Amino acid sequence: MRNSAIAVQGLRKAYGDKVVLDGIDFEVASGSVFSLLGPNGAGKTTTVNIATTLMRADAGTVHVAGHDVATATRQVRRLIGVTGQFAAVDELLSGRENLQLMADLKRIRPAGRVVSGLLERFDLVESADKLASTYSGGMRRKLDLAMTLVGGPQVIFLDEPTTGLDPRSRRAMWDIVRELVADGTTIFLTTQYLEEADQLAEQVAVLDHGRIVAQGTPAELKRQVPGTHVRLRFTAAHELDAAAAILAGATRDDQELTLRVPSDGGSRSLRAVLDRLDEHGVNAEEFSVHTPDLDDVFLALTGRTDTTHTNALEANAR
Incomplete structure (x- = not known):
């Protein structure tokens, strides 16, 4: 490090x-x-x-x-x-004035070049003299x-x-x-x-x-999180039933009419799944390959996915 x-x-x-x-x-x-x-x-x-x-x-x-x-x-x-x-x-000040205020608080002299440079860097030049409230x-x-x-x-x-x-x-x-x-x-x-x-x-x-x-x-x-799989979606329950019988180890979702088939995510394993379905005359409406992302990591480690609301305890601490 x-x-x-x-x-x-x-x-x-x-x-x-x-x-x-x-x-x-x-x-x-x-x-x-x-x-x-x-x-x-x-x-x-x-x-x-x-x-x-x-x-x-x-x-x-x-x-x-x-x-x-x-x-x-x-x-x-x-x-x-x-x-x-x-x-x-500060919504009662313009963008430029907000930056100038911060420069004054930090005793930066001269501040004009710093302020102008930041306005340009953040693409705020055209709005620099408008109130922040706008x-x-x-x-x-x-x-x-x-x-x-x-x-x-x-x-x-x-x-x-x-x-x-x-x-x-x-x-x-x-x-x-x-x-x-x-x-x-x-x-x-x-x-x-x-x-x-x-x-x-x-x-x-x-x-x-x-x-x-x-x-x-x-x-x-x-x-650290297993779970790479091929996701197959079907248009009818009987197609899902047939695919589930063909592809051992797959996990089905009857409500969504989908099947999750464990895979390494490579083209060879994907081709093997599709060929197997084709051999039995079963057609998947759509398919996709899913590899673990940070959402999966987060869920696996914490058992939760909801990070969208502010916690009251931490809010009070602020």
Whole structure:
């Protein structure tokens, strides 16, 4: 691993008798994207709040760029940027004024070149002097991230940054994240979109009930989950019955009229399945090859797929 931008050891946090983080450990390599996944209430936002000096841990340590977040708070805050789940822009100010305000707070002089550069980088030049209240959701998220970049932070924490964005705006944000990493910035990402972690992260950790239950590259995590199969869909129940009798070991879904046939995903095994059906005069309406993705990993490790609602406990902690 490259030099660690974030190092977490034995991190614990509880609210009363509710343990949110139960001694977690992980490291984030400098200049990489690290994604923390987990169901609602797993402790993702609590982890971000502790790592960004907004909350104190009950036990354990977090070091950001070599600084202890508990004892070197000021140094850590100079080095990080934080973008939360909701765009933290002042709607009574224009985009340019929001960036200027952030530059003034960070005592950046002269700020004009920095502000202009960020407006151009995030494609906000034409809307720069319009009130932020008139911006679309995607534009607000871009402005929010641009404000985070004022001062050139070494480490950026993105807590579900694309929540509520349309697919085009989400992919635009992905491109920006890739550009930041290419420039050497470290990104700590929590997300409810598993495809997002799959697309962006070099390392993924799955957090469940306050513990890290798996960690590795997206490819490594996928390999832990069996389930590559050919999915066949039929138009009639008698066709499904016939196919199920022919293809031993297949799993059927009578409601959907589908059959899942274990496979290695290769063309040879797919051809063997289709040839077998053809030999018996059975026709599948459609077929597809399914390989495990991070959704499968998430479900296998946590038993849940719902990551779309904010957990009340973590919301109160914010």
